[in-house]
Amino acid sequence: MTERRASAQELAALSYAVLTSAGADPDSAEATTGAMLHASLLGVDSHGIRLLPFYADCLRDGICNPKPKITVSHPRRSAVLVDADDGLGHLPTYRAMDEACAIARDTGIGMGVVINSTHFGAAGAYALAAANAGFIGFVTCNSGAFVVPYGGKKPIHGTSPIAMAAPLESRDPYFLDMATSSIPWNKVMRYRTEGLELPPDAALDAEGQYTLDPNMAVCLGPVGGSGFGYKGAALAGLAEVLGAMLTGMRLSIEQEGVVLADTKVGHFVMAIDPSTFVPLAVFNERHAGYLDGFKAEPGIMPAGGPEWAKRIDREAKGIPLAEGLHRELADAADKAKVAFSL
Incomplete structure (x- = not known):
């Protein structure tokens, strides 16, 4: 077929x-x-x-x-605050990153938060928008609690993504977009839709046991799974600090969780001008050198x-x-x- x-x-x-x-x-x-x-x-x-x-x-x-009536304010010279007015999370986050890039063009670094937001999709979309504009972009947020901490059975963290992209003229750049859970919950939903089996150490059932059946999954494990999940749990805490504490929005355990219909969500974005510390030509040469290092061994790739x-x-x-x-x-x-x- x-x-x-x-x-x-x-x-x-x-x-x-x-x-x-x-x-x-x-x-x-x-x-x-x-x-x-x-x-x-x-x-x-x-x-x-x-x-x-x-x-x-x-x-x-x-x-x-x-x-929504999205509003933009600047509480400090290098900071922007975007109020999403409970609308879809994508537009206010793009605006926050646009503003952060404009600030970075002036001061070398710009950062912003989005408040009163909802689900914003893939964090990498906004990090890559910064890279396409010539800036190093960083994005994170927390999300509804359905990821268990290392060794636990009760969800405390969300999938809480972390994304980063770096600019590189005429070449595809370094680009990281990851969940701090083993996999995103949306991937569990996709596996259900497509009738696929889950990978090991990814999701847990109602008894707190890892399962391969997406229809039995009720929550997720952290990056690192049953053996090294303390690393993923720690990264999720980073997203909690920047996505909820810094914005004053809901912690993961205060959100709706699995249904993804979270409101009063916070997002964090940052843009860095790579020419702040070294000439842009030096940054580009180092960037390209790093990526080229992966060509020495077939089958490996950078983020x-x-x-x-x-x-x-x-x-x-x-x-x-x-x-x-x-x-x-x-x-x-x-x-x-x-x-x-x-």
Whole structure:
């Protein structure tokens, strides 16, 4: 059977139509679509177009403010605070990173927080936006508690992503986008949709035991699994400090959790001008030298390498739509009364 694929342009048109039908204002719909397609093109399918039905439902159900009045303020010279007004998290986070880059252009470093936000998809979308503008970008946030601490059975942390990207002219850059859990919860949902078995040491059942069955999973393990999960748990604490404590928003244990319908969420972004400490040519030479070091041994890649390979394939051939995902998108289009022809 031939694999069904759709172009980014086709999926973007569908996404924009579904989100605006659900009530989103044009800017929010465009930013949310862009963040999802970023993930889909790079092979991060857990945070890609499969989230469209979820976001549309959040808008219709009143979880997200469909037409937020986003405000921007500057509490300090190198800092920006963006109030998302309970809207979708993508647009305010892009704005926070844009502002952080503008500050970094002046002072060398800019940082920002987003408050009163909701789920913002793949953290890497915003880090890469900074890199594309010529800055080192860093992004993190906490999320609803469904990740157990090392040795525990009760969730305390969220998947709490950490993302970083560095600029490099005319080449794909260093690019990190990771959950501090073993896998993102959205990947468990994707495995359910596609009928796939979970990897070992990834998710736990209601008894607190690791399971391979995505339908039995109720929470996740930290990065490092049953043997070295203290590392993932510690990184999740970093996201808690910057995403919740620094923003005054909800801790992971105070959020809704597995349903991902969290509100009053905080995000943290930072942009660094690489020419602050060394000439840009030196930074670029060191950056390229690091990446080139991976070419010495076949089969190894730096962070970002698998994503760039996926992007080449998907830009040329389209984004794969597994049967379950295709059905979910068709249902979302039907609910929105939008034409569906993928």
